[in-house]
Every structure is written in C-alpha cells, then in structure tokens.
Amino acid sequence: MLFEPYKIKNTLLKNRIAMAPMTRNQSPGGIPTNDVVSYYKRRAEAEVGLIITEGVEVSHKASSAYPNVPRLDSKKARDGWKRVVGGIKEHDGAVIAQLWHCGGFRKLGMAPNPEVPGHTASGLVRPGKRVAHAMSSDDIKETIDAFASDAKYCEEIGFDGVEIHGAHGYLIDNFFWNGTNERKDLYGGSIEKRSQLAANIVKAIRSNVSDNFIVGLRFSQWKQQDYEAKLATSSEELLKVIKQPVDAGLDYLHSSMRRFWESEFKGSDENLAFWTKKLTGLPTISVGSVGLDSDFIDMSAPASPRNIDKAISDISNKKYDMVAVGRALLADHEWVIKMREGRIKDIIPYTKEALYKLY
Numbered sequence: 001m002l003f004e005p006y007k008i009k010n011t012l013l014k015n016r017i018a019m020a021p022m023t024r025n026q027s028p029g030g031i032p033t034n035d036v037v038s039y040y041k042r043r044a045e046a047e048v049g050l051i052i053t054e055g056v057e058v059s060h061k062a063s064s065a066y067p068n069v070p071r072l073d074s075k076k077a078r079d080g081w082k083r084v085v086g087g088i089k090e091h092d093g094a095v096i097a098q099l100w101h102c103g104g105f106r107k108l109g110m111a112p113n114p115e116v117p118g119h120t121a122s123g124l125v126r127p128g129k130r131v132a133h134a135m136s137s138d139d140i141k142e143t144i145d146a147f148a149s150d151a152k153y154c155e156e157i158g159f160d161g162v163e164i165h166g167a168h169g170y171l172i173d174n175f176f177w178n179g180t181n182e183r184k185d186l187y188g189g190s191i192e193k194r195s196q197l198a199a200n201i202v203k204a205i206r207s208n209v210s211d212n213f214i215v216g217l218r219f220s221q222w223k224q225q226d227y228e229a230k231l232a233t234s235s236e237e238l239l240k241v242i243k244q245p246v247d248a249g250l251d252y253l254h255s256s257m258r259r260f261w262e263s264e265f266k267g268s269d270e271n272l273a274f275w276t277k278k279l280t281g282l283p284t285i286s287v288g289s290v291g292l293d294s295d296f297i298d299m300s301a302p303a304s305p306r307n308i309d310k311a312i313s314d315i316s317n318k319k320y321d322m323v324a325v326g327r328a329l330l331a332d333h334e335w336v337i338k339m340r341e342g343r344i345k346d347i348i349p350y351t352k353e354a355l356y357k358l359y
C-alpha cells in the first residue's frame with residue numbers, strides 16, 4: 001500500500017510518502033530562488049507523493065528566528081512560491097506549505113524587526129527561563145490572523161493545503177506544553193485550554209479558505225528544549241491535546257517522532273501516529289528516522305539507508321496512513337523510486353554535506 005495512490009480530501013497523491021518539512025535557509029529576503037524551485041521540482045519528478053515545504057514564516061512581526069527562511073509577505077516571495085508550486089505541478093505532484101511561527105527561538109536583534117523580542121505564552125522559552133515577551137490577547141489575535149491570511153495566500157498561489165507547525169517547541173507547542181504555558185486565561189490552565197491557540201488558528205484558517213483546501217497540524221511530544229518532554233502521558237491525555245484542533249476542522253495530523261518504531265505509552269508497543277489515528281480517525285503521517293539507521297538527534301551525524309519493512313507493514317495494517325521522510329530525501333532525491341524498486345544499495349547515504357547543498 002505504501003507505494004500506491006492515496007487521497008486526502010480531493011488531492012490525489014501518487015503514494016503515501018511525504019517529504020518532511022525541512023528548513024534550508026536558502027531564500028534570501030524570504031523569497032524562494034530558482035534553486036529552491038528546482039530542488040522541490042526534482043523531488044516531485046522523482047515521485048515523492050506529497051511535498052511538505054520547509055517552514056514558511058507567517059506574516060507576523062515576531063515569527064522569524066533564522067536567516068533566509070522563506071515568507072509570504074511580499075509579492076516577490078509569493079511569486080517565488082508560485083514558481084515552486086508550478087514546478088511541482090508540472091510533474092503532477094502535491095504540495096502543502098508548512099506555516100511556522102518560531103515563538104521563543106527568536107532573540108532581540110534578529111531580522112527583520114530587530115527591536116521585537118521572541119513571543120511565547122508566558123515569557124518562558126523553556127521551563128524556568130523567562131526571557132521572551134508574554135503574549136497579550138492582541139498579540140495572539142494578530143498571530144491567528146497572520147496564519148489565516150497566509151493560508152489564503154497559499155490557496156491563491158496554488159498549494160493543495162497548509163500544515164500548521166505545532167511541534168518541536170516553537171510557538172504553538174510552547175502553548176501546548178505545561179512547562180512553558182502558565183497562562184490563566186482562555187489559552188492556559190488545562191490541557192484543553194493549552195490547545196486553544198492551535199484550535200483557534202485552525203478555525204480562522206478554515207473560515208478563510210475553501211472546503212477542498214487541506215489543513216493539517218504537525219505536533220510532537222519532544223521539544224528541542226527537552227527531548228524527553230511529553231504533552232500527554234496516556235492516550236486519554238493525548239485526546240485532550242488534539243481534540244479541539246481536530247474539531248475545529250483539521251484534515252490530517254502529522255505526529256512528529258524522532259524514532260518512529262518506539263512505543264509511545266506504557267503497556268503498548270504502538271507509536272504516536274498509531275494513537276493519533278486511533279483517537280481521531282483522521283489521516284495521520286508518521287515520521288522519524290524512516291529508512292535510516294541513525295536517529296534524528298544530531299543532524300550532522302551520518303546515517304545509512306535501511307529497509308522500510310516496518311513502515312510498509314504498519315501502513316498495510318492501517319496503523320497510520322503515510323510516512324514522512326526527511327534526511328533520507330535530502331541526501332537522495334530519488335529515494336522513493338529506489339526504495340520502491342528495492343535498490344537500497346543504490347541509495348545515497350545521508351551525511352551532513354546534504355545540509356549545505358540544495359540539490
């Protein structure tokens with residue numbers, strides 16, 4: 001089933017393999033270059049079923065924390081994205097833009113608004129470290145509006161959908177996490193309230209785009225600030241974390257793990273994506289070291305190709321619906337074809353050099 005077509009809403013995918021969102025820092029001024037166009041087009045041509053773009057900073061004054069990340073808030077940037085989407089569509093590919101707010105990873109002095117500090121739920125960037133701006137309700141409203149209007153831009157550009165980046169300790173995850181969210185208003189106090197920012201973003205996007213436009217959410221237990229952190233310690237808690245965003249109109253969930261074969265909760269062997277699908281019934285993507293023999297922990301560590309028998313059998317057993325592949329697809333744009341043909345020996349292994357080139 002992994003290599004067979006799959007449909008999310010009205011969008012037909014050639015197979016159930018997604019390219020994981022990966023920041024490349026190669027879009028000066030927020031504008032995707034011709035090299036970025038070719039990079040994505042190459043993977044659509046090589047039969048990647050769904051391309052999820054690198055994180056695209058939403059059009060909010062505090063969204064940025066890294067250099068040369070693409071944006072949507074200028075015509076030049078949107079025209080760049082039109083060329084990216086055009087290249088992918090030439091090969092009948094599907095493409096979703098990941099919308100990203102970096103939250104507490106931003107520091108004073110960073111472009112494009114050096115005077116603007118990082119924004120978080122309660123000023124915390126990790127438990128005990130209060131160096132960011134605690135967001136007011138106006139800040140939250142501005143942020144929600146930015147996600148909604150950028151999603152509309154994405155629909156006009158021709159993307160098949162958007163993925164809200166709610167993972168890895170960035171803004172939305174900072175609200176999800178009890179270690180960093182001490183708010184006492186609508187957006188904090190209980191698991192359900194900590195999920196309200198994500199839910200309100202989904203709601204605002206949904207009301208700004210047409211019904212066929214896909215809206216997904218990526219979330220994770222792990223955070224860059226703490227690999228062992230957990231939003232939920234049981235399936236009952238997990239349901240509380242994701243129920244409101246799901247009810248607000250999500251079309252899929254993307255459960256981000258570092259090692260997709262690991263069990264999520266005590267007493268069961270199943271991973272986070274399995275539980276996400278079981279609890280919500282929504283199409284679910286599983287990610288984390290698929291097709292590689294080394295974990296997603298140190299990006300500069302080399303990783304060799306390995307078989308994907310477990311992903312194939314999990315998908316056949318309907319444990320989740322798709323896998324996303326990150327580093328392996330950075331190293332070898334023909335990874336899908338080579339895997340399908342069983343040519344594992346031909347796959348180019350991942351090394352840190354893949355991080356520096358855009359091919």
Ligand SMILES: Cc1cc2nc3c(=O)[nH]c(=O)nc-3n(C[C@H](O)[C@H](O)[C@H](O)COP(=O)(O)O)c2cc1C
Binds near residue numbers: 289
């Ligand atoms: C260079 C690089 C950049 C990444 N940038 C993003 C990003 O922009 N958004 C995101 O959600 N995850 C990002 N990730 C995480 C990947 O999407 C993925 O979850 C992770 O690499 C694990 O998958 P893998 O083991 O197949 O590489 C990035 C990973 C890498 C290696």
